[in-house]
Amino acid sequence: MITFEDVVKVYPGGATAVDHLSLELPTGKITVLVGPSGCGKTTSLRMINRMVTPTSGRILVDGEDVSRQDEARLRRGIGYVIQHAGLFPHRTVLDNVATVPVLLGKTRREARELALGLLERVGLSADFAKRYPAQLSGGQQQRVGVARALAADPPIMLMDEPFSAVDPVVRAQLHAEFLRLQQDLGKTIAMVTHDIDEAIKLGDHVAVFRTGGRLAQFATPRELLAAPADEFVASFVGRDRGLRSLSFDSAAELPVRPVEGIELDDSGRPLGRPGVFTKDDTLRVVADLVISSPGGVAVRVGPDGAADGVVSHHDLADYLASRRS
Numbered sequence: 001m002i003t004f005e006d007v008v009k010v011y012p013g014g015a016t017a018v019d020h021l022s023l024e025l026p027t028g029k030i031t032v033l034v035g036p037s038g039c040g041k042t043t044s045l046r047m048i049n050r051m052v053t054p055t056s057g058r059i060l061v062d063g064e065d066v067s068r069q070d071e072a073r074l075r076r077g078i079g080y081v082i083q084h085a086g087l088f089p090h091r092t093v094l095d096n097v098a099t100v101p102v103l104l105g106k107t108r109r110e111a112r113e114l115a116l117g118l119l120e121r122v123g124l125s126a127d128f129a130k131r132y133p134a135q136l137s138g139g140q141q142q143r144v145g146v147a148r149a150l151a152a153d154p155p156i157m158l159m160d161e162p163f164s165a166v167d168p169v170v171r172a173q174l175h176a177e178f179l180r181l182q183q184d185l186g187k188t189i190a191m192v193t194h195d196i197d198e199a200i201k202l203g204d205h206v207a208v209f210r211t212g213g214r215l216a217q218f219a220t221p222r223e224l225l226a227a228p229a230d231e232f233v234a235s236f237v238g239r240d241r242g243l244r245s246l247s248f249d250s251a252a253e254l255p256v257r258p259v260e261g262i263e264l265d266d267s268g269r270p271l272g273r274p275g276v277f278t279k280d281d282t283l284r285v286v287a288d289l290v291i292s293s294p295g296g297v298a299v300r301v302g303p304d305g306a307a308d309g310v311v312s313h314h315d316l317a318d319y320l321a322s323r324r325s
C-alpha cells in the first residue's frame with residue numbers, strides 16, 4: 001500500500017502544486033490520478049519514488065516512510081513508465097529491457113532471456129528485439145517501455161501518461177493488453193492521465209484532482225459515475241455518465257422474454273444480423289443494441305450461439321427502474 005499523509009508540495013517560487021493530499025493506494029490494484037493540466041498529478045507520482053521531495057507530510061510504502069529509505073533500494077522496487085516510453089535510443093530493444101536486470105546482477109545471457117520473455121508478454125515477437133527504438137511505432141515503443149519497467153519485477157509501477165502518445169485504436173489495444181497483464185501480475189500501480197475515460201476504464205480506484213493540487217474525490221469508477229462528489233467532478237466526468245455507468249453492470253440478471261418473431265436457423269441461431277448479447281456482456285452493450293437495432297430489441301444467445309431470449313428497450317427501462325427502487 002502507498003499512503004500519502006497530508007502531503008504538500010510547493011515548488012520554489014511557485015504556487016502550491018499539491019495541497020494537503022491524503023490518499024491510500026491499495027496493494028495489487030490500479031489507482032489512477034486524473035485531473036486537468038497542472039493540478040499536481042505528476043508531482044504526486046514523482047514524490048512516491050523521491051524524484052520530487054514533499055514540502056511537508058509523509059509518503060509511506062507498506063508503512064515505511066520513503067524519505068527514510070535508501071533511494072537506490074526504493075527505486076529498485078518501483079518501475080517507472082513515461083509518455084513516449086523514454087527508451088535509450090542507441091540501444092536495441094532487447095538491451096533496453098535487459099539493462100536493468102544486468103545492473104541487478106544477472107548475467108547478460110540470463111538478462112536477455114528474461115527480456116525476450118517480457119517482450120513476448122507485452123505482445124512483441126523476437127523479431128523486434130534487434131531493432132532500435134526509432135524503428136518502432138509509438139505503440140510498440142510504449143510496450144517496450146512497459147517491458148523495461150517490469151524487468152526488475154518491481155512490486156510497484158508508476159506510470160505517467162503511458163498510453164497518451166498513440167492513436168485511439170492502438171491505445172484501446174494497449175489498454176486491453178495492460179489489463180490482461182495486470183491480472184497476471186497484480187502490481188501496485190499508480191497511473192497519471194488527464195483522460196477521464198481512460199481513468200474509468202483502467203482504474204480500480206480513481207483520484208480526481210482539481211486545480212491547485214487538491215483532491216476532489218477518491219472513489220471506484222462506478223461510484224464516480226453514480227455519485228460525483230460535487231459540480232467539478234460531475235462536469236469533469238462528463239455528461240453521459242448514466243449510460244457509461246451501465247458498463248459496470250452485468251447483463252446476467254436481466255430478465256428476457258421467450259424468443260418470438262426472430263428468424264432462426266436449424267440450430268436456433270438468429271438469422272440476419274440482429275443485435276445479440278450474452279450473459280457475459282454488460283447492460284451498456286444491451287442498451288446500445290436496443291437503441292440501435294431497427295426493431296428495438298436485442299437477442300440473448302447462449303454459449304452455442306442459439307437464441308435464448310429477447311429484450312426490448314421497454315424491458316430494459318423497466319429493469320433499470322426496478323433496480324433503483
Ligand SMILES: Nc1ncnc2c1ncn2[C@@H]1O[C@H](COP(=O)(O)OP(=O)(O)OP(=O)(O)O)[C@@H](O)[C@H]1O
Pocket residue numbers: 011012014015016017035036037038039040041042043044194
Ligand atoms: N520543477 C518545477 N518547478 C516549479 N513549478 C513546477 C515544477 N514542476 C511542476 N510545477 C508546477 O506545479 C504544478 C503541478 O504540476 P504537475 O506537473 O504536477 O501537474 P500535472 O497535473 O501533472 O499537469 P499535466 O497534466 O499538465 O502534466 C503546475 O502549476 C506546474 O507548473
